[in-house]
Amino acid sequence: MFGHVSGSLLIAASIATDHLMTFRGKFADSLVVEQLDKLSLSFLVDDLEIRRGGVAANICFGLGTLGLAPVLVGAVGEDFGDYRSWLERHGVNCDHVHVSETKHTARFVCTTDETMAQFASFYPGAMSEARLIELAPIVRSVGDPTFVLIGADDPDGMLRHTEECRQRGYAFIADPSQQLAFGSGELIRDLVDGASILFSNEYESHLIESKTGWSAEEVLARVGTQVTTLGADGVRISRKGEDPITVLACKNVTAVEPTGVGDAFRAAFLAATTWGLGLERSAQVGCTLAAYVVETVGTQEYSFTGQEFLTRFSENYGADAAAEVAPFLS
Ligand SMILES: Nc1ncnc2c1ncn2[C@@H]1O[C@H](COP(=O)(O)OP(=O)(O)OP(=O)(O)O)[C@@H](O)[C@H]1O
Ligand SMILES: [Mg+2]
Structure with a gap:
């Protein structure tokens, strides 16, 4: 489909880490129902796992592992250093990542107890600055794109990247995944219409139809x-x-x-x-x-x-x- 074109591969989506802890007890044992208005609890956990993630970083890692040199497009914080080195060691071009001056890289923090009950928080942080990224200067540096993949990220950023692709005639790939649950029909129509490829899982393909109001045939006619x-x-x-x-x-x-x-x-x-x-x-x-x-x-x-x-x-x-x-x- 993109065969034998040696352009750049731009992957624009989230960059994040997951911090996962395990509590060897039951949260419920510490909760006093009459005192919920004064809730303040601390759990001693015996395991912390920090996992590299984010859609753009995962896809770039896979492309790099298979010998390609994808360009990571997204926003991170000053704490990105180790993660950057890891991705660069695996062939990912991180030169154009936007580094926030004030916010940390997006982080999911979750503690799970032995009953699989969870307390979790997602901090988008620097991710919200993806909307500040313009693709044209990146393209000037890395060369015309074979495609720009636009995956789950700051919604305003996704919209801006998609619109810029349409305007400048870059082929784009729509991969809205997790944002489908939150996005309005209008947002999803804007992200999907005119994509060279639309990726989703089966559940998400039904979500795309119900939110956009387009039938399966109408979706297909637009991508x-x-x-x-x-x-x-x-x-x-x-x-x-x-x-x-x-x-x-x-x-x-x-x-x-x-x-x-x-x-x-x-x-x-x-x-x-x-x-x-x-x-x-x-x-x-x-x-x-x-x-x-x-x-x-x-x-x-x-x-x-x-x-x-x-x-x-x-x-x-x-x-x-x-x-x-x-x-x-x-
Ligand atoms: N149990 C499995 N055994 C083998 N291959 C699998 C299995 N689960 C998934 N895959 C492979 O992974 C691909 C993507 O899976 P899936 O449709 O579950 O993606 P997804 O729902 O977007 O997952 P996620 O969002 O968690 O990454 C499938 O097309 C299949 O090739
Ligand atoms: Mg998925």
Whole structure:
């Protein structure tokens, strides 16, 4: 679809970390119902895990792992140093990330007790400054984009990036995911209309229809290609006037933690289309990378050699298909 064009790949979406703690007791045991107006509690936790995340960072990590050099577009705080080094070590261009002078990088903080009850907070922080980012100066520096992916982020930022793409004629990919639950029909129509590719999972595809008021056919008429992931059932690719293509998910996957599968699928699907592979092959590459994420805790903790990836791909989709992918994984 974007085959053999060697432009830049701009990935604009959230950049965040998750701080996850575990409390070996029950929150409920400490809550005094008559005293809720004076609530003040502290829980001694014995485990803190800091996970790298954010949609843009996850997708860039996947593209970088597959040998591409994506450009991360998003807003962070002064605390981004370690995360920046990590992404750069994995091939991500972080030169154009906006660094807030006053706010920290977006952070999700969650404590879970032994009954799986949770106290969680999301601090958007620097993310709200994504609306200050203009794409044109980035493009001047990195070269004309093959595409700009616009994923879940500060809604005003998403809207601004989408409008700038339309104005300047950059091909854009709509991946509104989590923002679908919060966005108005008008916002979602603006984010989707005219996209080269629309990504969502199946639940979100229904949300897009109900919020925009467009039928499935009307959505399809407004985008080039619609890619709908179906969890363990794989993925469906639809184009107006053509029969849909379905690709099965990888077999023999031990599901450990699914967070980030959608992002990994997108990264590998887009890597493959950039290599010039067709839609079916690209979806198979997407499913293969997603399988690695399902099997690991965290969204950027997988690793493999090119040969390991190819072997897995071949076991699922056959040697002929693998031969098409092989030249790009050496
Ligand atoms: N249990 C599984 N076994 C194998 N592959 C899976 C499994 N779950 C997901 N996948 C792969 O990941 C892709 C994306 O999954 P899914 O549709 O669940 O994304 P999602 O709902 O956007 O997930 P998230 O938002 O949590 O990242 C699927 O197309 C499939 O290839
Ligand atoms: Mg998702």
